[in-house]
Amino acid sequence: MGPVTQNSDLICIPGQRLCLSDENTIAGQGTYERQGYIYSTLAGTVHIRQQDNSKFIEVKCFGSPTIVPIAGDVVTARITQVNQRFAKCSITCIGDHILNRTYRGLLRKEDVRATEKDKVEMYKCFRPGDIILARVLPQTELSCYQLSTAENELGVVVALANESGPYGVPMVPISWTEMQCPDTLVKEPRKVAKIVPESALITRVE
Template sequence: MTEQEELVICVPGQRLCVADKSNVAGAGTYEQQGYIYSKLAGIVKLVTDDKTRTVEVHSITEQSIVPAPGDIVTAMVTVVNQRFCKCSIKCVGDIVLTRPYRGILRKEDVRAIDKDKLEMYKCYRPGDIILARVMPMTEIHSYQLSTAENELGVVIAHSDEEIRQMMHGFGDSSEPLFESAKIIEDVVLQQMKIIVRRACEIADRRANSKKSNIINGEDLLFLLRKDKIRLQRIVKYLELKELGCSVQKLMTANDVPQNVTDPEQLDIKKKVPFQSFLEQIDNTGELLENSSSVDDVKRRRCIRADIASKSMDEVHYMKFSKARRVSFANKNRHKFSDWICADGDVTVSKQAYTILSYLAYETVAQIVDLAFLVRQDQGKMHGDAIDRQRLNYINPFTFKPRYHSKNFVMKPLTPSEITEALRRYWSPQLDMTGPFNRWSMRRPHLKLLSC
């Protein structure tokens, strides 16, 4: 290659010239084993200095850079097993790739010390975003990566551990399947996005036809106005949450009352959250009435939890109790707000996040309930066919887990059971108009599980 050549077209990985004191690798190139190679598909240009020539490659249209050994790349974990995890390389340095490249992060390249004690499942999960360094290629179709440096590793964690713990708290196995949790996570994320979009529409109406970018708790409660039981359930949850915050404030202070169960000593006024708003939308007087009816769904969940915990030992019961306390609220609020991927133009208030996290929690519970109903039908247990047609919940009399040496053992819910439960719930055959609703199975019109 001489300086008089005006136009030289190259492809990624093509060797251009010898790397020496006179030829230096520039933008779009890299040096390896004494030669200069091209990173891009484009035109070779020479920038001449006093004693050196800088070899550069400029793309003709879009930039199609390829990873080179030593580059720091941004990748997304796609598959994890015991020996390695597969990644999809998205960026090289600060440059976003036009198409992803395949990479492999082996177990011995995760960290520099204690390689024998490392477990890949505890280090990476599918969906994690990592920073890694490209190592010399040993395979043709994939790049070998390494995170054995302090500056490298997981940047954005995408873990479904909370959902797996929630599934266990609702009666699933102590080790729910990752595939099942992934399906539930996708459904919950989709449902929360739909709820946020509908709440934005309600916020626009509340702002008198003006564009409003703030979602309040009233906008989410308005979506529950047609379901009295669920609305009273979430109002009761908000009451208990406010009571817990009030008690916590008193406990931090020095003046602690003798009887913390007495509302008069706690100086707490008995008030229903969002009472004025509920009075405005309550045309029939049913939303705020103190009915003596029992919440059958919640009661059956409690019965199932009681059956599951009767034969547990202390270790399993502590794990089960911890799983029942997991939620998307409190310390996981900011993680939940990033997880639902709300638009930057939309602002969700603190109370709205509390309600939204509870709706996500209820969505997980609803899916687990329906999956147990599918398992009951698959096990050919005798039950009322009309109750199954009405999407009734798990029958506590037919909920029979397996026992081994006086320990509670539950077979984990499989992805096929969860998929079948969702198919039945979204099937138009269960609606009043049945198959005449042609639009009921389309994606934007799927029924919400928590509203």
């Protein structure tokens, strides 16, 4: 059975609680689940999409459609802050779609790698200014999107060498864990993404 969408007259605002969440009632686009309830992330109208035995609760905004990250999307983001527990970033693209506005992302230490999570050192994986590819995790809070780089194809794709002067020189990946400045040959640690053809990264098709 294909998906069936039911329109609703219910108008909601960001953060509004919509309904209970269970195994058959699932948060879809424009919503998130928290402590057993589904909440809206947008101002718009509520839609119920029926697929097989599940109901997906979605919110569509008024006027021109706005693209927002949803769970499973591969996004491009710029690292803005790094500490021992997480990295903050600014999401600029979803797939190959450049966003009109940026969204706040959070990459936690436990979501950096798929293995040896307890050995991850955030400062050896990311630095402010790095451009990364990451996958959006199911949203649990309204203020930001949780991200993961725990796949070989995800991680740092562009990084400027710290020792290359005020303008910065893009470094070249030399392993899964290091990049090197082509001018000074200085190596810096990173969680390097394995660059693959765009078609290999499955993300939402608009």
